[in-house]
Amino acid sequence: MSSPADTPADGTPDHGTLPVDGMPGQMALPDEPEPGTSASGKPLPEATIARLPVYLRALYTLAERGTGTVASDELAAAAGVNSAKLRKDLSHLGSYGIRGVGYDVDYLVYQVSRALGLTQKWPVVIVGGGNLGRALANYGGFMNRGFKISAILEANEELVGCQIGDVTVRHVGDLEDVVKDSKVAIGVIAVPAESAQAVCDRLVGAGVTSILNFAPLVLTVPDGVDVRKVDLSIELQILAFHAQRRSAERFGQVPGPAAAVEAQAVEA
Amino acid sequence: MSSPADTPADGTPDHGTLPVDGMPGQMALPDEPEPGTSASGKPLPEATIARLPVYLRALYTLAERGTGTVASDELAAAAGVNSAKLRKDLSHLGSYGIRGVGYDVDYLVYQVSRALGLTQKWPVVIVGGGNLGRALANYGGFMNRGFKISAILEANEELVGCQIGDVTVRHVGDLEDVVKDSKVAIGVIAVPAESAQAVCDRLVGAGVTSILNFAPLVLTVPDGVDVRKVDLSIELQILAFHAQRRSAERFGQVPGPAAAVEAQAVEA
DNA sequence: CGCCGTTTGTGAACGAATGCACAAAGTCGG
DNA sequence: CCGACTTTGTGCATTCGTTCACAAACGGCG
Numbered sequence: 001m002s003s004p005a006d007t008p009a010d011g012t013p014d015h016g017t018l019p020v021d022g023m024p025g026q027m028a029l030p031d032e033p034e035p036g037t038s039a040s041g042k043p044l045p046e047a048t049i050a051r052l053p054v055y056l057r058a059l060y061t062l063a064e065r066g067t068g069t070v071a072s073d074e075l076a077a078a079a080g081v082n083s084a085k086l087r088k089d090l091s092h093l094g095s096y097g098i099r100g101v102g103y104d105v106d107y108l109v110y111q112v113s114r115a116l117g118l119t120q121k122w123p124v125v126i127v128g129g130g131n132l133g134r135a136l137a138n139y140g141g142f143m144n145r146g147f148k149i150s151a152i153l154e155a156n157e158e159l160v161g162c163q164i165g166d167v168t169v170r171h172v173g174d175l176e177d178v179v180k181d182s183k184v185a186i187g188v189i190a191v192p193a194e195s196a197q198a199v200c201d202r203l204v205g206a207g208v209t210s211i212l213n214f215a216p217l218v219l220t221v222p223d224g225v226d227v228r229k230v231d232l233s234i235e236l237q238i239l240a241f242h243a244q245r246r247s248a249e250r251f252g253q254v255p256g257p258a259a260a261v262e263a264q265a266v267e268a
Numbered sequence: 269m270s271s272p273a274d275t276p277a278d279g280t281p282d283h284g285t286l287p288v289d290g291m292p293g294q295m296a297l298p299d300e301p302e303p304g305t306s307a308s309g310k311p312l313p314e315a316t317i318a319r320l321p322v323y324l325r326a327l328y329t330l331a332e333r334g335t336g337t338v339a340s341d342e343l344a345a346a347a348g349v350n351s352a353k354l355r356k357d358l359s360h361l362g363s364y365g366i367r368g369v370g371y372d373v374d375y376l377v378y379q380v381s382r383a384l385g386l387t388q389k390w391p392v393v394i395v396g397g398g399n400l401g402r403a404l405a406n407y408g409g410f411m412n413r414g415f416k417i418s419a420i421l422e423a424n425e426e427l428v429g430c431q432i433g434d435v436t437v438r439h440v441g442d443l444e445d446v447v448k449d450s451k452v453a454i455g456v457i458a459v460p461a462e463s464a465q466a467v468c469d470r471l472v473g474a475g476v477t478s479i480l481n482f483a484p485l486v487l488t489v490p491d492g493v494d495v496r497k498v499d500l501s502i503e504l505q506i507l508a509f510h511a512q513r514r515s516a517e518r519f520g521q522v523p524g525p526a527a528a529v530e531a532q533a534v535e536a
Numbered sequence: 537c538g539c540c541g542t543t544t545g546t547g548a549a550c551g552a553a554t555g556c557a558c559a560a561a562g563t564c565g566g
Numbered sequence: 567c568c569g570a571c572t573t574t575g576t577g578c579a580t581t582c583g584t585t586c587a588c589a590a591a592c593g594g595c596g
Contacts, residue, residue: 036513043513047583053505057484071543080486084585091545099544100592116505117512124504131403138399139484139500147504185511186504209514210507216325216407218348226510228503232407235496236392236415236454237321237384239478242494243453244385245304245311246477315553339573352555359575367574368562 035117038092044115048089052112054079055086059109060145071102118146123182125208127199128190129154129162129169132214136190137164150182155195172199179206186210193217200227303385306360312383316357322347323354324380328413331373339370386414391450393476395467396458397422397430397437400482404458405432418450423463440467447474454478461485468495 038044058078062070072090076083090096090103093115097103113119124147126133133152136143143149152164153172162169170178178184187203189196189211196215203211204225213219213229221227306312326346330338340358344351358364358371361383365371381387392415394401401420404411411417420432421440430437438446446452455471457464457479464483471479472493481487481497489495 035516036509044509045583049506049509050502052509053499053502054486056505058486061485073543078486082585084587085583087543087545088584095545097544098592099590100542100594102543115509117508118505122508122511131399131406135399135403136500143501143504146508147501186507188504210511212503212507217329218322218326218346224514226507226514228507230498230500230503231321232404232498233411233415234318234321235480235498236411236456237324237386238317239454239480239494239496240385240390240414241304241317241320241383243390243478246492246494248303313553341573350555352557353553355573355575356554363575365574366562367560368564368572370573 035115039094044092048092049116051079051081051085051089052116054081055089056109056112056116056118059105059112063105063109067105069098069102069104070108072097075103113146116146121146121148122186123148123150123184124186124188125150125175125178125182125184125203126152126188126190127154127172127175127203128152128188128214129156129159129164130190133188133190134164136188137167147186150184151178153178155191175199175202176206179203179208184208186212188212188214189219190214303383307362312360316360317384319347319349319353319357320380320384322349323357324377324384324386327373327377327380331377335373337366337370337372338376340365343371381414384414389414389416390454391416391418391452392454392456393418393443393446393450393452393471394420394456394458395422395440395443395471396420396456396482397424397427397432398458401456401458402432404456405435415454418452419446421446423459443467443470444474447471447476452476454480456480456482457487458482 034041036043055075058075059070062075062078070078072083072087076086079086087097090108093111096108096111110119126136126149129152133154137149137152149165149167151174152167152169153175154160154169155172157171159169160171179187185208187208187210189199189203191199193215196213196217197219200211200213200219200221204221209225211219211221211225211227213227214232216231216233219227219229304311323343326343327338330343330346338346340351340355344354347354355365358376361379364376364379378387394404394417397420401422405417405420417433417435419442420435420437421443422428422437423440425439427437428439447455453476455476455478457467457471459467461483464481464485465487468479468481468487468489472489477493479487479489479493479495481495482500484499484501487495487497
């Protein structure tokens with residue numbers, strides 16, 4: 001826990017050549033807050049947690065570009081948020097910036113990763129080897145940082161045995177074995193809505209406590225299981241709402257999709 | 269409020285055979301609020317807008333099951349939210365429930381659809397014919413309600429000409445033509461991060477004002493263009509955070525993915 | 537060594553969203 | 567026609583999140 005032996009950026013910080021993955025060499029910290037709690041002992045605000053991955057991605061991009069330190073303004077711009085918000089978010093993790101200078105990129109990558117629990121690789125099982133499952137498996141550089149695909153499972157016999165990335169598709173019957181053998185705690189559901197609840201039940205039964213659901217339905221799970229959903233069409237519908245709203249402002253009355261474009265074309 | 273000529277469920281409601289698509293027969297309304305504004309003239313809360321698609325999906329499910337009316341409790345349960353929240357959300361659209369009874373399902377489907385601007389079909393162009401683009405095109409019943417895929421565009425010559433669902437993949441060079449010809453107002457970016465900004469610029473240049481971005485980077489757009497992003501890995505990272513937090517509660521110290529499952533197995 | 541410009545971290549004001557609890561408004565049975 | 571029961575719609579208190587604005591802290595320079 002303690003052992004404040006070395007400073008964050010130890011003596012000669014080797015910016016430029018950076019170990020983008022894993023924690024930098026010997027970065028034991030002054031005092032690190034408990035996982036999941038802010039520096040003050042209070043739990044991290046949910047809104048902050050949701051933004052940390054965005055910051056992390058921006059930080060990786062900066063790191064790859066060789067940026068050693070970054071000010072909150074720049075990082076905020078790269079992440080697409082307000083700089084005050086960014087500073088408050090980061091302050092919940094601890095005081096990891098240097099006044100008058102900014103944040104050490106590598107150091108912050110490590111701190112944010114640690115806060116999110118990504119210093120180790122979580123084994124993940126993807127159920128569903130269709131287009132969506134394949135897209136997920138190939139999400140590449142970002143899926144792989146902090147996660148490892150233990151298996152891709154599929155009911156369709158024809159797909160079993162296929163290679164997706166460096167993972168071979170196995171039959172969904174192996175679900176329980178995979179979860180047990182690889183100590184999988186996170187399951188991803190990428191199957192049609194009809195079979196989603198059944199898959200969910202099996203995942204939970206096998207011991208999975210975190211589920212990411214891509215199927216368009218509300219899953220029922222027992223207490224203690226964490227479900228998050230990603231709906232590919234909800235965001236589209238929100239866009240439609242705003243588009244309608246914008247075009248309704250130009251005209252007096254109800255617009256319709258086509259009118260939206262005409263209005264836009266007229267003004268351009 | 270005014271002109272109570274026809275009740276929502278007119279005389280003999282033909283529940284069971286329902287025109288799931290489109291607005292029910294002759295449901296002219298007492299007074300409909302402007303698109304994008306609540307019944308009181310104030311704009312709809314953003315949080316409400318984000319939940320309307322969820323309600324809509326739950327309503328469609330109920331409608332297919334032949335449910336004629338539904339109480340806020342049931343609908344809330346089906347949508348996975350608090351019933352008070354649901355009622356408040358719906359009240360922003362207008363007073364479309366019947367006290368002591370509940371909501372007429374078909375009628376509410378129409379009202380929510382109208383609020384979201386889904387009474388007409390928005391033409392959408394999907395850029396990227398990879399796994400993700402295909403998954404989107406096949407999202408089926410929910411992608412199609414309120415949206416119509418004008419084209420799927422792809423740079424890889426080998427994929428051009430393929431059939432995805434009932435749409436033929438065209439070359440990305442046709443982007444401007446497609447947008448112009450079909451009066452597309454919504455573009456979906458499903459290409460690798462490297463080319464996403466370039467695609468975005470072309471979409472905006474062609475007149476698209478709403479963009480749904482699946483590429484893992486922050487897009488830069490001029491004012492007046494609405495961008496929403498869906499990041500397949502962010503939700504996973506949030507799950508990792510909570511999983512870490514849960515397992516940290518059981519033990520005293522920093523856990524790691526494997527420990528999480530062990531803890532879970534022990535208690536089960 | 538002390539001053540100056542810069543940038544963080546945060547208290548405080550504001551605004552948005554949630555959830556409670558209940559009156560108003562409807563149905564249904566008698 | 568009335569009274570009991572059900573369910574909506576909403577005022578209110580509270581919690582959560584955002585934004586402002588500034589003091590405290592840092593590096594660098596003369």
